[in-house]
Amino acid sequence: MARQAYRASLFHLPDAPDGGRPPLDGWFADGGLLIEDGVVVEAGAWETIGPRLPRDVPVTRYSHALIVPGFVDAHVHFPQIDMIASHGVQLMGWLTDYTYPVEERFADPQLARQTADFFLDQLLRHGTTTALVFATVHKSSVEALFESALARNMRLIGGKVLMDRNAPAGICDTAETGYRDSQALIRAWHGRGRLGYAVTPRFALTSSERQLELAGRLLSENPGVRLHTHLAENHEEIAIVRRMFPDCRDYLAVYEKFGLATRHSVFAHGVHLSDSEWQRLGKCGSALAFCPTSNLFLGSGLFDCASAGFHHVPVGLGTDVGAGTSLSLLQTMNEAYKVSQLRKAPIDVFQLFHMATLGGARALKLDHKIGNFLPGKEADFLVLDLKATALIARRLAQVKAVQDVLFALAVLGDDRAVAETFVAGKRVYRKSPDTGSAP
């Protein structure tokens, strides 16, 4: 691929935001992004980049548009895309009533592949270029996901669910088959294209001690492989974990006991953590996925961003679809903000965008590859439409400051705000021209 330049307003976070101060080194009202072979050469002011460009570099110029890094979804279940918006229960009932029956169907590899294709196309439509994804217990469901992701050249991490108790037989493995299947998947897929593998026990209460032990062994045998599971989402769940693991002082201790709390671990939720758990997370370098639309939809509770910041726990934003109600990281930012307001500790818009880009990449230990536009990063980026809806256009006509523009997009935006999505420098999604136009 030859060089290619894109000109529009541009925002990225060269580093984590520092309090409420606008990170102006990442904001260019008239900006440029120069790409070569799917990698960022330079991002900055057009007046710097433009004049130095050789004549043969094609320039794509956008009006009323903002280029940002592709979004990172730090926790999502691809097989649950069809059960989104199921009604009326909290976590444990959700799993029994909806999740397990749906996941059972993924024994069918064709269903898995068709669903994976739909799911990944939807991610790209919503501006998500990287995700950490739960498959099902079936090995073939992971293969379906990875094949689809490879075909789109997406940087994606996924894994087979490990679950050998407290669930219907049809979606249980055993400690040994779970280990063997995971090992085979890691050999076949980890590091292939832009793919990575995550050892994926569903959560403490559906795995035997033996299975958790073998999950730990998978991690130590395969450096760089991630650990992806759930932690402290719901009070009933926590109470059951305590009963099942009486020798562990708390929920996190179960994962610690089996070597699963590492700097390559991502725990979804962490809504109800003790001070001690926060401190230990901060020390071991594990990350949390904050999933506001899911935490509200299931009534799980209000994630504590302030404690995460205080204890230096990396946090990415997760949609957690199917329990989450939107695949859009913009809508997820909207509700993350609302959660922080209910906690009387509002997070600012730079923190919101950080959790959806660079912060998410850090949570997934992918920040050396993606998350912003520093030279050498892979060119996953979005062209956001600043006139995506009449309401967004009208609001943005009132404001100029970067924080106000970004906040309006976070609060009012959805998939219509994504005009184009690029993966490794190649456009993989373009909104149809009339979508979201004013009446």
Place this chain on the structure above:
Amino acid sequence: MARQAYRASLFHLPDAPDGGRPPLDGWFADGGLLIEDGVVVEAGAWETIGPRLPRDVPVTRYSHALIVPGFVDAHVHFPQIDMIASHGVQLMGWLTDYTYPVEERFADPQLARQTADFFLDQLLRHGTTTALVFATVHKSSVEALFESALARNMRLIGGKVLMDRNAPAGICDTAETGYRDSQALIRAWHGRGRLGYAVTPRFALTSSERQLELAGRLLSENPGVRLHTHLAENHEEIAIVRRMFPDCRDYLAVYEKFGLATRHSVFAHGVHLSDSEWQRLGKCGSALAFCPTSNLFLGSGLFDCASAGFHHVPVGLGTDVGAGTSLSLLQTMNEAYKVSQLRKAPIDVFQLFHMATLGGARALKLDHKIGNFLPGKEADFLVLDLKATALIARRLAQVKAVQDVLFALAVLGDDRAVAETFVAGKRVYRKSPDTGSAP
């Protein structure tokens, strides 16, 4: 206008829903709506209506569509449409930092008229055919709103803000000018076309006792006129009200003292009410507007639907834009559900649709005119697009039961779900064909 028939799936609530039981007398998978002169003649199964239709009655047939009553927005501020998605404060700072400066501009009648036109077009686009609307302190802002609504033949209730203290001078009236202007507006507009007037003190703390007294007089002098104000949204607000009205036992008592808690009153929010206030609301017949997106956005708190039900307090859904984050009653239902989940008392989808249609009409004392499709009701209705987005289409392919269809629309829908909007039998909005189509 001659007779006109519409054929599609159809759902309305002939009466308030009874617990979780699907109100099947309002659900027709193949339904019909027969209209004459802007009024409902009949709604029901097509197999009943169709064969009896005279040949000259034109039939509009929709595929993958659901006809529902037009939505009622029980609390919204039209001048705040441009300040939607402003960042970072709770109620009192919100008013000072954002609201008052914006409302000051509405001294300009041209701005008011242009904004009212935009606002009402947006309501129709989002499927809202009736709203209870705050204007600003300026008499001309109400005239602008009513002129725009009259031109669209919308059933709409609005009023001039009364505010004579604790706000910038430029947007204060006096007790006497407030009374006089309101009286003149009532004479000119109440009952004209489909319009109604609401006496509109902003809230207890921006009106003198004299002004509240005159507001009470406006109500008693003008039977049928509504009262529209705010109540118990935020703890700081409540504390100030207590200091300002030391002789009143609580917030509601201030309104009671001046004769403002009547069966024609609508109080926005009511997030923090005592048992006594709930009981008294139940007795006086005043209604509440539940505004979830606003209550979350400003971190005000979680509305208590269960208490409202227990005390038989009528509740409508309000968007409360600009503090609300969407004009869509569907998105408002989504967040209403989340609020109820956080309170561990999930409301079902029939309650959600009730609050957005018949319940909202009851809250506004308009249920003899609108809210469902009983014969004689004004024909305000929506054609919802069951394939509005790829995700909605896919989810609806999984489910058949009316509660699942409605819930998917409430959770996943937004303005794209509104294919057409009819006001008094006339189509006033139609989505452009490509809007929201799948990639």
